[in-house]
Amino acid sequence: DQQVKQNSPSLSVQEGRISILNCDYTNSMFDYFLWYKKYPAEGPTFLISISSIKDKNEDGRFTVFLNKSAKHLSLHIVPSQPGDSAVYFCAASVRGRDDKIIFGKGTRLHILP
Amino acid sequence: DAGITQSPRHKVTETGTPVTLRCHQTENHRYMYWYRQDPGHGLRLIHYSYGVKDTDKGEVSDGYSVSRSKTEDFLLTLESATSSQTSVYFCATSDSLNQPQHFGDGTRLSIL
Numbered sequence: 001d002q003q004v005k006q007n008s009p010s011l012s013v014q015e016g017r018i019s020i021l022n023c024d025y026t027n028s029m030f031d032y033f034l035w036y037k038k039y040p041a042e043g044p045t046f047l048i049s050i051s052s053i054k055d056k057n058e059d060g061r062f063t064v065f066l067n068k069s070a071k072h073l074s075l076h077i078v079p080s081q082p083g084d085s086a087v088y089f090c091a092a093s094v095r096g097r098d099d100k101i102i103f104g105k106g107t108r109l110h111i112l113p
Numbered sequence: 114d115a116g117i118t119q120s121p122r123h124k125v126t127e128t129g130t131p132v133t134l135r136c137h138q139t140e141n142h143r144y145m146y147w148y149r150q151d152p153g154h155g156l157r158l159i160h161y162s163y164g165v166k167d168t169d170k171g172e173v174s175d176g177y178s179v180s181r182s183k184t185e186d187f188l189l190t191l192e193s194a195t196s197s198q199t200s201v202y203f204c205a206t207s208d209s210l211n212q213p214q215h216f217g218d219g220t221r222l223s224i225l
Contacts, residue, residue: 006155034213043117043203043216044156089155100171101214103148105155 003027004092006104014112019077021107023090026071030092034101035064035075038087047088048075051095077109085111116140117217119204125223132191134220136204144207145187146171146214147179149200156203162187194224 005024013019021035031052036044050057050064050073057064063076077084090104116139126132136145146161148171158171160179168179176198178190191198201221205214 036216041218043205043218045216046213049213100158100161103156105153 002104003030004090004102004104006088006090006107008107009105010108010110012110012112013080015082016079019075019080019084019109019111021075021077021088021090021109023073023075023104024071025073025092027092027094027102028071029094030102032093032095033064033066033073034091034093035062036089036091036103038089038106044089080111082111082113085109117204117206117215119202119217119220121220122218123221125225126194127225128195129193132194132222132224134189134202134204134222136187136189136217138185138187138204138206140206140208140215141184142206142208142215143184144209144214145181146205146207147177147187147189148203148205149173150203150219151200159189159202196224198222199224 003026034049035047037047038044048059048062048064050066055066066073087106087108089106091101093101118137120135147159148156150156157173159173159177160171162168162181180188201219203219204217207214
């Protein structure tokens with residue numbers, strides 16, 4: 001049973017526009033959420049995180065929004081750039097219990113020129 | 114970057130042979146992890162370690178064993194490789210609980 005779901009395998013966005021990547025989770029105990037970015041032939045790299053006590057966290061062009069009642073989070077990238085083309089993984093964990101992070105299957109983002 | 118080196122980066126071997134993948138870190142992180150990435154499955158945790166000689170199973174641990182005799186090294190062993198273990202394997206580390214994990218660049222393993 002998938003606890004972290006990324007229902008869009010891929011997404012194409014025009015350069016300069018906003019990219020919105022979505023993630024849903026089923027475990028209401030999750031209280032820490034992360035986004036990772038992965039280029040081909042490289043390992044995932046941490047992008048941004050959010051604690052459940054917040055509903056928004058911003059870092060430059062990247063903003064993560066958390067809707068706890070809907071068990072949904074989204075990553076906004078504004079403006080989208082060619083270097084943003086990658087696979088994005090959503091992940092979640094329960095703080096204070098253990099450090100096992102559950103990953104979604106990933107969404108491949110294509111930034112179109 | 115956490116200074117994580119995985120070796121080998123690529124390996125092709127035959128069914129039934131033993132395989133050991135190595136992860137080496139230079140950041141003295143306490144936690145180390147092994148994941149596999151497969152199409153349609155994302156990243157799945159195989160085993161992890163929370164200290165020297167302290168390890169535990171992850172989501173897909175069957176057919177795999179691990180060892181951590183030093184802080185900096187975490188070994189993943191396939192005792193008798195099967196074709197279903199063909200995958201890309203990633204090692205990760207983290208400094209403490211609830212900190213983002215840092216990943217190595219992966220090992221592409223093909224079992225023929």
